[in-house]
Amino acid sequence: MSDQLIFTYVIDGDDFTRAGEASSSVKNKLKMIGVDSDVIRRVAIAMYEGEINMVIHANGGVITVTISDTDITMVLADSGPGIPDIDKAMQEGYSTAREEVRSLGFGAGMGLPNMKRYTDEMHIDTVLGTGTTITMKVNL
């Protein structure tokens, strides 16, 4: 048997109440595997931010989580509008979220910065009008 495990989650767009279900499920699995609690915390926060982003900006998407004995890799792929200016998007406090989203307490412009802060590696692959794929890695 190979020493890695893959979980796939389909994220429903435009349903804020369900955002967080996938990261919560991953969190529970990591606890059952006995991953260090600080790693779990970082994975959960980064993935939750990613989930929220997918719901706010891209009408959902697919998250693939791979657990190996060296790291946890999360690939978040959506078919949304793409990110026009990655440098700007990475600035704390910068957000393009709609007013109705902000009124719900989201869109503080901390999503991408937090995802970078809580992971060891992050890579953004984006094509305007086609979609965005973000790969995040947390080392064990």
Add this chain to the structure above:
Amino acid sequence: MHTNKFMRSVRLRESACQGCINCIKYCPTQAIRVHNGKAHIIDKFCIDCGRCIRYCPHHAKVPVYDPLSVINNFKYTVALPAPSLYAQYNNLTNVDIVLNALLKLGFDDVYEVSAAAELVSEASREYIREHEKEAPFISSACPSVIRLIRVKFPSLISRLLPIKAPVEVAAEIARARAMEKTGLAPEEIGIIFISPCPSKVSYAKAPLGIEKSNIDNVVAIKDVYPLLLPHMKQDESQLTPLSNSGRIGIGWSNAGGEVGGLLVDSYLAADGIVNILRVLEELEDEKLHGLTFVELSACNGGCVGGTLTVENAYIAATKTKRLIKYQPVSKNHLADNPELQNIYWADNVEYEPVFRLGNTFKESLQMMGEVEKLTARFPGLDCGSCGAPTCQTLAEDIVRGDATPNDCIYVLRSNIADLTQKIEHLSEKGSSEKPLKEEETELLHTYIRKLTTELASFGVPESLRQPGKE
């Protein structure tokens, strides 16, 4: 040797258990299974929240606590009434009525847990002020909350307020005062808590945050409540003044009472095990911002909702509010209690990874892979017929070696269909073409044996397996 750290105070009355699946569905930590027609509680998963006691329709789950007769085991006894005891009585305006009745019942002295609660409130205020940057803190007064965090939320352990619970502080002060007053040795003095919940029974035997508790026995409010009634008719002017706690201390019995004594604005108070699970999840993911303190009580309504109480939790909460309305804010101060040596925890609470599948990361990873494969085979109905609360839990049990796939009624059914088909195929061959060969007859017998064994082993109570038996 240490006492069992996974001690619990819920007991199964086997004769009453019907083997239904209510308890496995309500258990918040999935600690119960039904096997062979009877429920089993898995000690290390149980957090003593009492939910199964509340929801079992056959009253097969019962709380464990001490009988009042324990007061005969000591030369001198001190009763520690929980403030929720006062909330059981109608129109109580003077706590001394209850405290004097406790003496008439046979206790030598009383010390109110609510008095100690005011000391805990004072210490908490100081601690929070001094460690402001590490906020939010989580209350540590409810043992079930600590147990839940200890097995499920390792990253939140450091947020637990490292201060002893009011009843522990009360026990320490009561013993010191009794020794001073009587000159007796500590073991000759019985410190007896009159408790709203059985979680404190396990706590007294296997405490958290300290090595040994000062509480000797825990008796139930529901046992003491009716026995006090005949002693409560005394003329109020004849009462010995014993009560010494204010609004903050007595208020601890209600949800929101502990935070009431902290005098902070940014707090959250949640009660009920399902609600607190949600709060802990969100705290863990750092979704809750700007909080200084998080009060959590496992029971709905707070301690007044404990399973050892008599009165409806919400009525009791109202009675508490009425009782404390004209009381001073607080009557107890740390500076006046030199007998209390240390109000802080002496031991750390350690993470207990009881839900981890294997012993090593590699082993657990592999086992998780098997859990996923098994779960995909199950119908996902979470019907509970296998005795586990969900299909996923059954898969985990199988991987841990505690169950088999045939425990799933749907898997069994398809296996039976498969076997039946094979048998049919064999016997058809026998009747139409030529007589069965000897090995084919043997194979047929093997299938039939296998089929009947599987049928017999499937969750059928022992008593029903042999037709001749009553």
